[in-house]
Amino acid sequence: MKKAHLRAAFLDTIPVMAGYLFLGFGFGILLYQNGYGIGWALAMSLLVYAGSMQFVLVSLLSSGAGLISCALTTLLVNARHLFYGISMVDAYKGSGKKKPYLIFSLTDETYSLVSSHPAPEGMDRHSYCFVVSLLDQIYWVTGSVLGSAAGSLLPMDLQGVEFVLTALFVTIFVEQWLSTKNHMPAVIGVASTVVCLLIFGRDVFLIPSMALIAAILVMTRKAGRREEHG
Amino acid sequence: MDDRQAILSIGVVALVTIALRFLPFFIFGENRQTPPLIAYLGQVLPYAIMGMLVVYCLKDVSLTAAPFGLPELMGCAVVAALHVWKRNTLLSIGGGTVCYMLLIQFVFA
Numbered sequence: 001m002k003k004a005h006l007r008a009a010f011l012d013t014i015p016v017m018a019g020y021l022f023l024g025f026g027f028g029i030l031l032y033q034n035g036y037g038i039g040w041a042l043a044m045s046l047l048v049y050a051g052s053m054q055f056v057l058v059s060l061l062s063s064g065a066g067l068i069s070c071a072l073t074t075l076l077v078n079a080r081h082l083f084y085g086i087s088m089v090d091a092y093k094g095s096g097k098k099k100p101y102l103i104f105s106l107t108d109e110t111y112s113l114v115s116s117h118p119a120p121e122g123m124d125r126h127s128y129c130f131v132v133s134l135l136d137q138i139y140w141v142t143g144s145v146l147g148s149a150a151g152s153l154l155p156m157d158l159q160g161v162e163f164v165l166t167a168l169f170v171t172i173f174v175e176q177w178l179s180t181k182n183h184m185p186a187v188i189g190v191a192s193t194v195v196c197l198l199i200f201g202r203d204v205f206l207i208p209s210m211a212l213i214a215a216i217l218v219m220t221r222k223a224g225r226r227e228e229h230g
Numbered sequence: 231m232d233d234r235q236a237i238l239s240i241g242v243v244a245l246v247t248i249a250l251r252f253l254p255f256f257i258f259g260e261n262r263q264t265p266p267l268i269a270y271l272g273q274v275l276p277y278a279i280m281g282m283l284v285v286y287c288l289k290d291v292s293l294t295a296a297p298f299g300l301p302e303l304m305g306c307a308v309v310a311a312l313h314v315w316k317r318n319t320l321l322s323i324g325g326g327t328v329c330y331m332l333l334i335q336f337v338f339a
Contacts (some may be wrong), residue, residue: 015319022327036236047244057243064231070239074246081247083279085254087272090264092255103251108283115276160331166287166302167309167326173280174313174322185274189281202289206282213278214271221270 008120009131015168016109017139020051022164024143025150027054032151034062041148045141051107051165053077054144079207084111091115095126102126105133107140112172188216297338305330 028041036058044054056077060070084106091114092102106114110133119128177186196209231239258264264272284306291299309326316322 015323018320018323040236040240044240048240048247050243050247053243053247057240060243061231061236061239064235065239067238067242070242071246074243075250078247078250080279080282081250082254083271083275085251086258086268087275089254089258090269090272093260099255103255104248106251112276112280160301160334161327163302163305163330164323164327166284166306167323167330169280169283169287170306170309170326171313171319171322173284174310175317175319176277176280178314178317180277183277185277186281189278190285192278193282193285197285197289205289206286209282209285213275213282217271217274217278218267221267221274 002123005120005123005128006131008123009128010135012113012117013132013135013139015171016113016136019109019164019168020136020139021143021146022161023051024140024145025147026161027051027058028144028147029150030055030058030147031144032148034058036061036148038145038148041144042141045137045144049105049107049137049140050078050081051109051140076204076206079210080108081106083210084108084115087115092126092129095129098126098130102129102133105137107136109168110136112168116172116176184220185217188220189213192216301330301333301338304333 024045031041031044044057048054048057053074056073060073065073085103088106088111092099095102113132113136114129117132119125173186177183192212193205193209196205196212199205200208258268288299288302291302293299305326308329309322312325313319313322
């Protein structure tokens with residue numbers, strides 16, 4: 001692999017690096033405050049590797065939740081990963097030995113990069129995605145271990161730092177909005193989710209939201225086709 | 231919770247997450263042609279999901295109690311404005327986050 005390619009991939013991951021170091025750090029601190037040290041932070045960030053779910057996992061651990069409620073909560077919070085998989089099925093075809101890790105490491109942020117950034121010229125797309133995925137997990141693990149090590153000695157008041165995740169998604173949303181003429185999918189995504197949040201409440205709205213989004217997208221596809229043919 | 235239970239809980243969360251990530255790839259395998267509907271969803275879903283994630287991040291904001299979601303609204307507005315202006319991802323995220331932290335620590339404290 002060429003140095004120039006690695007450099008290009010690295011530059012693309014910088015926003016995620018900032019977000020993951022911040023967020024991972026916050027996660028490490030939270031975990032430490034709940035009585036779980038560096039080893040736990042390392043294990044969770046290596047094996048679970050799902051940003052928001054790891055925050056939820058801390059509260060599951062501290063509340064002494066049972067295994068079934070752990071499984072159900074994960075299903076609810078992480079069901080959106082099904083969508084990432086569906087949209088990367090074609091892109092990851094033929095990626096061979098890299099494939100298991102490419103799939104395992106498909107977090108929100110990694111997905112946002114591999115689904116939207118083209119590989120630098122001359123670089124194999126799968127290698128590019130692999131480097132991006134691996135760098136992202138390194139940032140996340142580093143951040144959470146540092147946060148855990150920092151423990152109680154907070155350098156400053158970090159209240160509000162969790163907003164970095166919201167800011168990341170808003171940025172990608174705006175970037176996508178500016179880069180396409182068809183704003184229907186974006187509007188459908190926001191509107192469906194808001195409607196489901198109002199109807200179902202904040203604990204269980206994600207799965208109905210996804211069902212509604214998929215249903216509307218499928219219906220608008222048929223409508224679009226009819227117009228083409230009619 | 232003792233360590234054994236904690237390890238089991240982490241294991242369950244990891245397994246469910248891995249299962250969710252791998253499932254689509256098992257269903258629409260390496261050799262099979264991806265159905266047109268799935269290919270279509272693959273194209274339009276990224277836009278819709280990012281909208282969903284933005285709402286998901288803001289789900290705990292209360293519009294009926296002070297400060298009525300104002301810090302979040304202002305934070306998002308700063309992010310969006312910075313991004314439309316400069317289209318520099320790092321600047322948009324960093325500027326918006328710092329702005330939000332200042333707002334909740336000093337203005338709406």
